[in-house]
Amino acid sequence: MSNSNIVSFSIIIPTYNESENVLRLIREIEKNLPTSDFTEIVIVDDNSPDGTGKLVENYINQQKSTTEKEGSPKTKNYRIKIVHRIGKNGLIPAIMDGVKQSSGQNVIIMDADFSHPPDVIPKMMQELKMNPNSIIIGSRYIEGGKVVGWPKKRRLLSTGASILARFGLNVRRVKDPMSGLFALPRELIQNISIDTKGYKILLEILVKNKEIPTKEIPYTFIDRQSGKSKMDRNVIMNYAEAIWQLYRHGPKSGQVTINEKVNKRSVLFLSKVGRYYTVGISGLIINYIVSFLLANDVANSIRLLSNVWYLEASIIGAAISSTSNFFLNKYWTFEDKRFDVRSTARQYLSFIGMSAIGLIIQIALLYYMVENLIPYRISLIVAIGIATTINFILNKKFTFKEKVWA
Ligand SMILES: Nc1nc2c(ncn2[C@@H]2O[C@H](COP(=O)(O)OP(=O)(O)OP(=O)(O)O)[C@@H](O)[C@H]2O)c(=O)[nH]1
Ligand SMILES: [Mg+2]
Known part of the structure; x- marks a missing residue:
């Protein structure tokens, strides 16, 4: 009972x-x-x-x-x-x-x-x-x-x-x-x-x-x-x-535990990679819009905002989007909120330098893969993916001075 x-x-x-x-x-x-x-x-x-x-x-x-x-x-x-x-x-x-x-x-x-x-x-x-x-x-x-x-x-x-x-x-x-x-x-x-x-x-x-x-x-x-x-x-x-x-x-x-630490680090790392990619995509969109708006579309004889040669427009587009990428990554991806002129300028140059290295890696990989008969579309995705990740690591370490794995 x-x-x-x-x-x-x-x-x-x-x-x-x-x-x-x-x-x-x-x-x-x-x-x-x-x-x-x-x-x-x-x-x-x-x-x-x-x-x-x-x-x-x-x-x-x-x-x-x-x-x-x-x-x-x-x-x-x-x-x-x-x-x-x-x-x-x-x-x-x-x-x-x-x-x-x-x-x-x-x-x-x-x-x-x-x-x-x-x-x-x-x-x-x-x-x-x-x-x-x-x-x-x-x-x-x-x-x-x-x-x-x-x-x-x-x-x-x-x-x-x-x-x-x-x-x-x-x-x-x-x-x-x-x-x-x-x-x-x-x-x-x-x-x-x-x-x-x-x-x-x-x-x-x-x-x-x-x-x-x-x-x-x-x-x-x-x-x-x-x-x-x-x-x-x-x-x-x-x-x-x-x-x-x-x-x-x-x-x-x-x-x-050690296990949790590794776990935590990997989640943090991936979340930053995720932000970096997201910023990258925003850069592509900005690049596209700026290039499109600036260029004089000869074929369709449309005059949009201005009347620049399309290659010049594209260079301006790339410059603007790398700048927006830089600031977004600084502020959001790497959560670096200091904006004094000297160090920001140094970081900016470093960021552009790393992007150039990334681009070289991307082109080299693309060339290598296409020459080895991997279809162009797949090669392009793989090359962009690898180059962006390397680019991310380089910027993390050298531009924003963080430990790679932390
Ligand atoms: N006291 C109290 N009970 C709550 C509150 N929110 C939900 N509940 C109760 O908690 C239980 C679970 O809530 P549900 O609304 O069933 O949540 P759910 O199962 O995620 O979603 P549904 O079943 O689709 O409504 C139910 O018995 C609710 O009545 C609250 O703010 N206060
Ligand atoms: Mg319920």
Whole structure:
């Protein structure tokens, strides 16, 4: 028989405008709870305009009055609690509030919209009892798990974000690190400092507890059938921001492993390469527009802005675009915000010099490949790719005086 003084599990369910789901969900959970443990169902509502909080409140009172009239059934192995918050200020703060106001030795987090089927809850409890001190994750992405009802775009977004998180943040061991359904001992969640606006609290916990064992159990995620989605562009922006902050968490925690350092460096390196390429593309566009506008298009006898010979126009185009490339790379790619005349001029000359070297490499490679019967189009792409990367490394090291691999 369970001891009602000891709460084994607190199921924390954040809600915002879930009036169509919340009571049905509570009933389903009640039906599925094992009798062996005392459980607390904690609804954390952000003052939902649709009255979700009130509904739960009434439900609890109704249960209480039945108990008073008929006496508590001996088998009742749970209680329901509602936490009212003053307003909507994000999913993670709501969850953390729920955790604080609950008392279970273990905590389970789940959504209210039936995306997380109530019948996996007992399985998760069982797993956690068999593996105490670990994180049990309801997983869509291991064998046996799946997602039903998401359009292709959202599926792609979710898979992409998971991959980004798994590899970028070094939580490779978990296939579904962004799951909203998980169970863990209270200690692992209650003292964690959450410093992101993120949407995915599990990811935070995993990044900050790399040594804790995890176990995934498959379930079928079903897209919400009723109620409104809170997934909007804001959420995506917050996610990107949260990933970035978590990523920077590594060095702050002082517990970075060599592996993470390498990981972090490679992400940083790639992000700079990415910016460099982006600037390069902007340069091509600027070059094209300037050359086009300046040139006197003889063939079509159009006079655009001026009337220069097309080769001169092209040289001016190249000069303007290398200048814009230089400033964009200085300010954005290499985040060098000092603009005093002397050092900026020195960097500018160096940048042009490196670009010239890049051009020579590009032409040499192109010549070599085409002579070796590689199709021109492919050769051109490969040559530009290699030359730009070498160019990037040269500028990183000599123009902006950064270590190549840092
Ligand atoms: N208390 C509280 N709950 C929230 C908040 N945002 C979302 N929720 C709840 O958190 C759970 C997950 O939110 P969902 O809107 O289902 O998010 P999602 O699963 O990413 O997106 P959809 O299912 O497409 O809507 C649901 O139970 C929501 O009601 C919030 O700001 N405060
Ligand atoms: Mg949902």
